[in-house]
Amino acid sequence: MNDIDNVLDSAYCRCIYNKEEKAEKHLYRWKSWEGNTPFAPVYDVPIWLDDIDSSLLEPLVQCMIENNHGNYRQYWKEYNIFKWEYPCLKLLREEIYRIYKDYMEALHLQPERPESLWIKGWAVCLEEGEEIEQHCHAYHENSYLSANISFASGTTTDYVIPHLSSYYGFWRCQNKKGRVTMFPAWVEHSVEPVKERRYSIGLDLFDFNTMDYISNNRDPNDREQNTILEAIQLA
Numbered sequence: 001m002n003d004i005d006n007v008l009d010s011a012y013c014r015c016i017y018n019k020e021e022k023a024e025k026h027l028y029r030w031k032s033w034e035g036n037t038p039f040a041p042v043y044d045v046p047i048w049l050d051d052i053d054s055s056l057l058e059p060l061v062q063c064m065i066e067n068n069h070g071n072y073r074q075y076w077k078e079y080n081i082f083k084w085e086y087p088c089l090k091l092l093r094e095e096i097y098r099i100y101k102d103y104m105e106a107l108h109l110q111p112e113r114p115e116s117l118w119i120k121g122w123a124v125c126l127e128e129g130e131e132i133e134q135h136c137h138a139y140h141e142n143s144y145l146s147a148n149i150s151f152a153s154g155t156t157t158d159y160v161i162p163h164l165s166s167y168y169g170f171w172r173c174q175n176k177k178g179r180v181t182m183f184p185a186w187v188e189h190s191v192e193p194v195k196e197r198r199y200s201i202g203l204d205l206f207d208f209n210t211m212d213y214i215s216n217n218r219d220p221n222d223r224e225q226n227t228i229l230e231a232i233q234l235a
Helices: 054-067 072-078 087-106 164-168 208-216 223-228
Strands: 014-019 026-031 044-051 117-126 132-135 145-150 156-159 171-174 179-184 189-191 198-207
Touching: 044 087, 044 171, 054 087, 054 117, 054 198, 072 223, 087 117, 087 145, 087 179, 087 198, 117 223, 198 208, 208 223
Parallel strands: none
Antiparallel strands: 014 026, 026 044, 044 179, 117 198, 132 189, 145 179, 145 198, 156 171, 156 189
């Protein structure tokens, strides 16, 4: 059986793998062929890999430790790491926008300006033997982008590619220090049990459509809306 990387640019999906020669920027994209019938499968999963400035790694881990917010299961919906007053987090927002722009350009899409994007992030600390079960960050008409930032090497994050993962398994992304993986917010993913303590940051990006929808359809009892409203403008 082929693994999921080997069905790129095959009868199952087209286009699909583009690796830039410079730096560590990679676009992996699983995209269906244009259907000839109204019932043909339709999917498009572009996943972008890049790295943040290595000088940010130690200060970011330190700010997570100081704020004791590693227990993401209890607290991640209740705060936004990008509201913390640390210079490294301001610099991280700039790095995220740089990565976002490169991602959009690779997809031949017009990037939003930073003041038209909102960001919410949370710290994650997994202890030995802990895992993150399969989940997605948003699955609705206003879904935008999510990302994770790894602060350790030697672990993987598994991504579900619609239809293809049923036959060829997850796409297993090798994490490394400073690696940013950006993807559509509806893409499901998981982390297998880790062998040692693992720090990371998860984040969501929202565009004007999401924020406008919430402002016009506000429900104070909607927990997901309350979580999104923790977001701040990227710029």
